[in-house]
Amino acid sequence: MGVGNVVLVTGAARQLGGRFVRRVQNDPRVGRVVAVDAVPPEHDLGGAEFVRADIRQPMIAKVLAQHSVDTVVHLDVTGTPLGSGGRTQVKETNVIGAMQLLGACQKAPTVQRLVVKSTTSVYGSAPRDPAVFRETTPVKSLPSGGFAKDAVEVEGYVRGFARRRPDVAVAVLRFANILGPDADTPLAEFFALPVLPTVFGYDPRLQFVHQDDVLDVLVLAAFDARRGTLNSGTFNIAGDGVLLLSQTARRLGKPTVPVLLPAVTWIGQVLRTAGVMDFAPEQIRLLTHGRVVDTTQMRDTLGFEPTYTTAETFHDFARSHGPGLLPPARLAAAVDRVAAAVPPPAAGAAGTGARR
Amino acid sequence: MADAKVIPFDEDSRGRRGSGRPRPARGRTPAPGKAAGKTADGAQPPLAAVQEDGTVPPPGIPAQAAGGRPVEPPPGQDPPGDLAGALGAVADRVLGGDWERKVASGLAFLRRRVTGDYEVDEFGYDAELTDQVLMSLLRPMFGAYFRVEVRGIENIPAEGGALVVSNHSGTLPLDGLMTQVAVHDHHPAGRHLRLLAADLVFMLPLVNELARKLGHTLACAEDAEVLLERGEVVGVMPEGFKGLGKPFADRYKLQRFGRGGFVATALKTKVPIVPCSVVGAEEIYPMVGNSRTMARLLGVPYFPLTPTFPWLGPAGLVPLPTKWVIQFGEPIATDGYPPEAAEDPMLVFNLTDQVRETIQHTLYELLVQRRSVFF
Structure with missing residues (x-):
């Protein structure tokens, strides 16, 4: 401990995991970073030590013991498969992986801190839900499947772990949709489509969190809490403010195609089969009813202030992706042209006309 | 239920006649006021509303936004003064003196809408849209009807x-x-x-x-x-x-x-x-009966039977x-x-x-x- 913490990061082969590994090893409080994933990463992990281990296997316990890890940052809870794996493999990594990892942590006396990446989709998304979810809001309709259900189960195991190892500080961070110049989330894939399919008659409220803020808050949770704050518990992490799906489409400059709700599932299946993108049912629910979370706990208890608001996050994302078929700048210019053409000539003539 | 919020829009044209809101032009030009007043006074908000209602701008939006008013001369070129003058005079009479300001603010509104540059709160409340469009659609019903x-x-x-x-x-x-x-x-x-x-x-x-x-x-x-x-x-x-x-x-x-x-x-x-x-x-809507079967079929709490609904079809919704x-x-x-x-x-x-x-x-x-x- 004298030489700094040993941080183990799972899911290091993914964008987010890779960035976190590179970021955290520069922290003076860190002695060593152990990056774990089942496949070797394509990106550079800096000075971190990469251990190729599948967290679904008991071998992970050996890794923990061997490096006498004291902080575990579990980022391998994701909705999209890495490489060729299908949904089954994702689910196994999410659920079985979390079970194995938590079991290993329980047996490792050196572990003192656990940070788990979760998602706000654990709240589901239904018309009967309150408009703004707090960490304590009882969930009326549990997610029926997909990544959201995985996250609910992972959180359940984490709660069990926290009961059995009360000496470990456990932080569960429920992230809103992560966006940024190189985020690889399902929603980022959706916004990359040239034409955005939307659900007819619904304009969901969306919240985003910037990928840089994600790293900042993970670092905040991975070390001892600052004075006056508490970094164990469950926290919603989202940027300030809300964007409607219609607003995001206009800001991106992409046309939307409203689809009747019964047909949406079908279109989602077509898109999935065609391999364009994984349009999961939970994604459809999000794009129907939207989801907004309350971030008071994040500010007051965790003491974290995101750098980017929801709108700024989206702006950053949109900038890196370039405008779509209907660039907002061109639309604005069109309106400006009309505006420039209307009043000046008419103003003088109208004045005299009225007086006559 | 779905029609509950639609009704105000139907009423719009009918209820326009005498809304309680200040409308200086109405008294002065009674004859053209009905037709011209409708377009001129509401010109900007309803235009934007058309795009708003669908929430999702149809692919044709730029064409509408730019080409929807083909009469407008392009910038730089001097527009034919006669036409502009005549238009200005009509608009002036119908709307009162400050119509240029209204047009300008309407265009500014339209610009914000097409580029998505407006804010909603976390409940999805769109203050600008409510103030500028939705309220003006409900107002005739409130004041005149x-x-x-x-x-x-x-x-x-x-x-x-x-x-x-x-x-x-x-x-x-x-x-x-x-x-x-x-x-x-x-x-x-x-x-x-x-x-x-x-x-x-x-x-x-x-x-x-x-x-x-x-x-x-x-x-x-x-x-x-x-x-x-x-x-x-x-x-x-x-x-x-x-x-x-x-x-x-x-x-x-x-x-x-x-x-x-x-x-x-x-x-x-x-x-x-x-x-x-x-x-x-x-x-x-004097509800004289309730069709439980229809209510159950549609999944709504009640299905009203009034003297006009559903017998007269959509007209029964007035x-x-x-x-x-x-x-x-x-x-x-x-x-x-x-x-x-x-x-x-x-x-x-x-x-x-x-x-x-x-x-x-x-x-x-x-x-x-x-x-x-x-x-």
Whole structure:
């Protein structure tokens, strides 16, 4: 401990995991970073030590013991498969992986801190839900499947772990949709489509969190809490403010195609089969009813202030992706042209006309 | 249900004639006022509304935005002065002197809308769209059709949270919308009423979208608390569907006020309760029968049978032009109670009864004063 913490990061082969590994090893409080994933990463992990281990296997316990890890940052809870794996493999990594990892942590006396990446989709998304979810809001309709259900189960195991190892500080961070110049989330894939399919008659409220803020808050949770704050518990992490799906489409400059709700599932299946993108049912629910979370706990208890608001996050994302078929700048210019053409000539003539 | 919010738009053209809002041009040019006034006065907002209603701009938007007015000359070129002059004179007569400003602000509005450069709060309330478009669509119904008389608006505090508790009637929730217009247009501080609506509203396509943009949210303690703590004026109809879909014979008889959840929320957030009585909404769709089979088939709480609906088809959806009075009563303070009062069922029930009695009595008083249902 004298030489700094040993941080183990799972899911290091993914964008987010890779960035976190590179970021955290520069922290003076860190002695060593152990990056774990089942496949070797394509990106550079800096000075971190990469251990190729599948967290679904008991071998992970050996890794923990061997490096006498004291902080575990579990980022391998994701909705999209890495490489060729299908949904089954994702689910196994999410659920079985979390079970194995938590079991290993329980047996490792050196572990003192656990940070788990979760998602706000654990709240589901239904018309009967309150408009703004707090960490304590009882969930009326549990997610029926997909990544959201995985996250609910992972959180359940984490709660069990926290009961059995009360000496470990456990932080569960429920992230809103992560966006940024190189985020690889399902929603980022959706916004990359040239034409955005939307659900007819619904304009969901969306919240985003910037990928840089994600790293900042993970670092905040991975070390001892600052004075006056508490970094164990469950926290919603989202940027300030809300964007409607219609607003995001206009800001991106992409046309939307409203689809009747019964047909949406079908279109989602077509898109999935065609391999364009994984349009999961939970994604459809999000794009129907939207989801907004309350971030008071994040500010007051965790003491974290995101750098980017929801709108700024989206702006950053949109900038890196370039405008779509209907660039907002061109639309604005069109309106400006009309505006420039209307009043000046008419103003003088109208004045005299009225007086006559 | 889906038509509840659609009706105002149908009414728009008809009710335009004599809205209560200041419209300087109307008196001066009675003949062309009807046609020209409609386009000129509403030119900007309805144009934007067309794009807004769909929420999602159809692919043709740039064509509409840019090419929708082919008469406009391109910039730089000097436009033919005669045409502009004539247009200007017409617009000037119809709209009054400041039409250029209106056009400019309308175009600025349009620009913000097409580029998505506007803000909504976390409940999805689109203040700009509500003020500039949705309210102007509801206003003719408020002023010309139902000729709503607003009394006691000063009972809503100029600042800070308040809970407006109102009776609910009329088969379709037009009373809520009219109360919202009443607060928006008549309150000296220009406050916005944030209505709490049933979950059915948020299940229906289009309706949920409009409701969210109008600032409505789900009637649940969590949302109400957040809004009241933020100092908003929140409107609630505790009777819910029991009041909305009651038979015509039971008109102006207040139904049960639920479990008094609204009182508990007001106690918790220490905001005054403003009782509100709406007279006139009961008669807009006299519900003489209820088809349970249809209701079950459609998954709605009731399926109204009125003298015109569903027999006349969509025409049966036109409400009767009754004369309305919306009276806001003396606020009932809740800040004198201890913090644990919200959990005291007896206190909550007593306060609920007090609010209910106040509204019921005011309803009877207003009914006695009323000369006729329609005038």
